[in-house]
Amino acid sequence: MSKKLTVIPEQCSGCRICELVCAIKHFGVNNPKKAAIRVLTTYPQPVVRMPIVCSQCKVPTCAQVCPVDALRWLDGVVQLDEENCISCYKCVEACPFGALYAHEDCDLPIKCDMCGGDPECVKKCPKGALRLIPEAALGESRRLNNVLSYTQMKEIEFYEKGEKKVIRYAEVGKEEL
Amino acid sequence: MSIKSGYFKKHLHIDLTKGTAEHRNLSDAFIEKYIGGRGFGAKLVWDNLMRHDFKIDPLGPENLLAVAPGPLTGVYLPSSGKNSFVAISPATGLYGDSSMGGGFGIELRQAGIDILSITGRAPELSVLFIDNNKTTIFPMPELKGKSCLEAEGMIKERLGTHAIHVATIGIGGENMVRFACVNADWSRNAGRAGLGAIMGSKNLKAIVVRGHKDLPVYDVVGLMAEADKAFKYMEEHKYFKLWQQEGLMNVIEYANEKGILPAYNFKDSVFARHDQINGATMLDRYKIGDSACFSCPMCCGNICLVKSGKYTGTVVEGPEYETCAMLGPNLGIDNFAAILSATRLCDELGIDTISTGNIVGAVIEGYEKGILSLTDLDGREIAWGDEDAILELIQKIANRQGIGDILADGSRHIIKKWPEMDKVILQVKGLEQSAYDSRASISMGLAYATSDIGAHHTRAWTIAKEMEEGQNWTDDDKVDIVIYHQKLRPLFDMLGVCRLPWIELGLSERHYANFYKYVTGKETSLEELLELSNDIYDLTRLINARLGMSRKDDKLPYKVWANPPLTGPNAGKVIDREDFQKLLSLYYQKRGWDENGIPPAEVEKKFAD
Numbered sequence: 001m002s003k004k005l006t007v008i009p010e011q012c013s014g015c016r017i018c019e020l021v022c023a024i025k026h027f028g029v030n031n032p033k034k035a036a037i038r039v040l041t042t043y044p045q046p047v048v049r050m051p052i053v054c055s056q057c058k059v060p061t062c063a064q065v066c067p068v069d070a071l072r073w074l075d076g077v078v079q080l081d082e083e084n085c086i087s088c089y090k091c092v093e094a095c096p097f098g099a100l101y102a103h104e105d106c107d108l109p110i111k112c113d114m115c116g117g118d119p120e121c122v123k124k125c126p127k128g129a130l131r132l133i134p135e136a137a138l139g140e141s142r143r144l145n146n147v148l149s150y151t152q153m154k155e156i157e158f159y160e161k162g163e164k165k166v167i168r169y170a171e172v173g174k175e176e177l
Numbered sequence: 178m179s180i181k182s183g184y185f186k187k188h189l190h191i192d193l194t195k196g197t198a199e200h201r202n203l204s205d206a207f208i209e210k211y212i213g214g215r216g217f218g219a220k221l222v223w224d225n226l227m228r229h230d231f232k233i234d235p236l237g238p239e240n241l242l243a244v245a246p247g248p249l250t251g252v253y254l255p256s257s258g259k260n261s262f263v264a265i266s267p268a269t270g271l272y273g274d275s276s277m278g279g280g281f282g283i284e285l286r287q288a289g290i291d292i293l294s295i296t297g298r299a300p301e302l303s304v305l306f307i308d309n310n311k312t313t314i315f316p317m318p319e320l321k322g323k324s325c326l327e328a329e330g331m332i333k334e335r336l337g338t339h340a341i342h343v344a345t346i347g348i349g350g351e352n353m354v355r356f357a358c359v360n361a362d363w364s365r366n367a368g369r370a371g372l373g374a375i376m377g378s379k380n381l382k383a384i385v386v387r388g389h390k391d392l393p394v395y396d397v398v399g400l401m402a403e404a405d406k407a408f409k410y411m412e413e414h415k416y417f418k419l420w421q422q423e424g425l426m427n428v429i430e431y432a433n434e435k436g437i438l439p440a441y442n443f444k445d446s447v448f449a450r451h452d453q454i455n456g457a458t459m460l461d462r463y464k465i466g467d468s469a470c471f472s473c474p475m476c477c478g479n480i481c482l483v484k485s486g487k488y489t490g491t492v493v494e495g496p497e498y499e500t501c502a503m504l505g506p507n508l509g510i511d512n513f514a515a516i517l518s519a520t521r522l523c524d525e526l527g528i529d530t531i532s533t534g535n536i537v538g539a540v541i542e543g544y545e546k547g548i549l550s551l552t553d554l555d556g557r558e559i560a561w562g563d564e565d566a567i568l569e570l571i572q573k574i575a576n577r578q579g580i581g582d583i584l585a586d587g588s589r590h591i592i593k594k595w596p597e598m599d600k601v602i603l604q605v606k607g608l609e610q611s612a613y614d615s616r617a618s619i620s621m622g623l624a625y626a627t628s629d630i631g632a633h634h635t636r637a638w639t640i641a642k643e644m645e646e647g648q649n650w651t652d653d654d655k656v657d658i659v660i661y662h663q664k665l666r667p668l669f670d671m672l673g674v675c676r677l678p679w680i681e682l683g684l685s686e687r688h689y690a691n692f693y694k695y696v697t698g699k700e701t702s703l704e705e706l707l708e709l710s711n712d713i714y715d716l717t718r719l720i721n722a723r724l725g726m727s728r729k730d731d732k733l734p735y736k737v738w739a740n741p742p743l744t745g746p747n748a749g750k751v752i753d754r755e756d757f758q759k760l761l762s763l764y765y766q767k768r769g770w771d772e773n774g775i776p777p778a779e780v781e782k783k784f785a786d
Contacts, residue, residue: 013421013476015469016280020253024401029391030252033287043363044326044492047466047480104389126412126474127421127467 003132011129014049018121025120036112054099054112062091077114181698182395183248185289194297198312213247215274216671216713217292218263235267236378238298245292247673251283254404256675258471266370267355268587269607272720273370273630278470279362284342287388299380306385320382324525325360344384347527349575350377355587356532364494368529395698403691414682423456424477425497430455436746437614440506442538446614447745448506454513488514493521502612503534509561526575535609539602548597555579603734605632617747618643620655626731629717637662656764668710715780728774
């Protein structure tokens, strides 16, 4: 699988529909606390609404700390071997993003399995804050945003066919970077 | 077919005087009849009134505060994040409720509780912590005088977790301002009816919840299919994107165009500089993010930041329409940054923006007309659009300083102190009016006059329909639509969901009967649910009647009869007293109440269980 689940926090409204559909799909219950994706909200400063979900790392920290080798990167997904997992939750503690979860009713860590390649959360997000994109396209929108917000940009107004427009350009060499 | 799921059947009762928490079971009969939310709350309030022979001081320890999500709260369906607070209101002395969105109600349900009730008074400022099956009450006197947000932060630090939901009061609630709110999730408020003052009177600074339980749903697969249909309908609606972008702020332009936007304490119903404070201006210059309640695709909440000028750095979730209208045009303010600052102030102090906007507007007009003297104002002048004086007055209200001490007691007390203020303050039964001018819509007037909590649009909001297609409505049509709204809108508050998908995007109310069916396993119809909701309307009317309210109280603010809007499409329009009385009689008749507005004796028997 070459597609990655990516999060665009600026788009997230914090509605937690992703949590609900994840839990319903994997456990058949209406319980956002059993989801493998959770929206973390901070306010008032900074204001952030960020869904936190497994990045399917190719060198997964969770797998490195697993004492029984129950986590393995396979075909684009870090997969949990439910037979061998001893539920020590070392992976939950070790994940640098906090993207694995525990729940007292569940015998195993809760981890995103990408729904076999068609994640429910991506389909149901009403804001387009969760996307499934080819691995090579990761970072594309960030690159574009970065270029557009380039701090040296200047603006001039001009008229085209009577309509006011604005053009932005980079003023090279005038100010120190 | 009876209830099979959808409830934990648990009622948690807290007595703060004794410091006890008692788990009680809810019977199937109770659940079926009262559904949840305000239905549960109204019944508990009624029972409490019976116990106290209808002698309850709203700010006394005997007043019962119910915190009630509904069976659909937190369930996968559009906008299921609602939770009601119910009690005898300190603003009106009558039945009061107010609902909040966000995530608090979901967390409460996940702790396994269908309804929480609180009586008594803690010996010192305390926090109630419901952690799944464990309930503790602990003193935290250091929270005294803290804003809602500060208190939330301190509680999270003390408990060592951010994964909790906290409903707090601000200094307004502590000082028992009769329009104080309960605040949660930064800016979600149970704003109306002064329920925050009740928490203050009980020395209860915050209710903290943490829950991990599965929410009971009878048929998850059926529910999901039904919900997906509803979500799809909403997402395909032509105004869906506008709602995501502007939320309720898009109503400013609409209200101005239709001539129902309060300006200068309802002296006018259009605002010349509406373009400075509308949704488009917000989007262009202030908005930095969206905010949604639980499971809501509309995300009507706007996160705004002031990036320049004297209010730089003000960050707030909001405002929505009511707040913007009442703290903006209604006070003659055309500076959106100042509106944001006033909104943040009200959120921090924990006071209702609608009532605050009304009362401050009335003070400005009262001073203009000479009803209030400069001495009454503690020597501080105030005028339309005077941002500094307005922000100062808001502070004084919440802190009960100077004139603020009288204003904090709400319309009823203001009018008692200065009887002439009755002519400038817009209120019904002591609750200040929402930001929809009823002078051009008699059905909206009827809605305000007969709302069980006072002049609020929560029970019926018929104004848009009457403005758009009501030219040839008969009296029957007008009364019928008010009664239909008063059945349906409270039903949303009983189920624990938001009404916006229905009222704003036209999502069919029939979906909700199906949602209820899939969640509870009980075969039902919308009509049956509406009848149950109507019973609760009878019950809240009965509560109010037993507390001394009757036809004489179902009246409109003086201005609505006497002072037409000065300009705009509705210039010159007022509601005629006789037309209104005729409509009111017809309304009572259709409701089966007597000429005095009192429900018949057999109604009371319904609630004897």
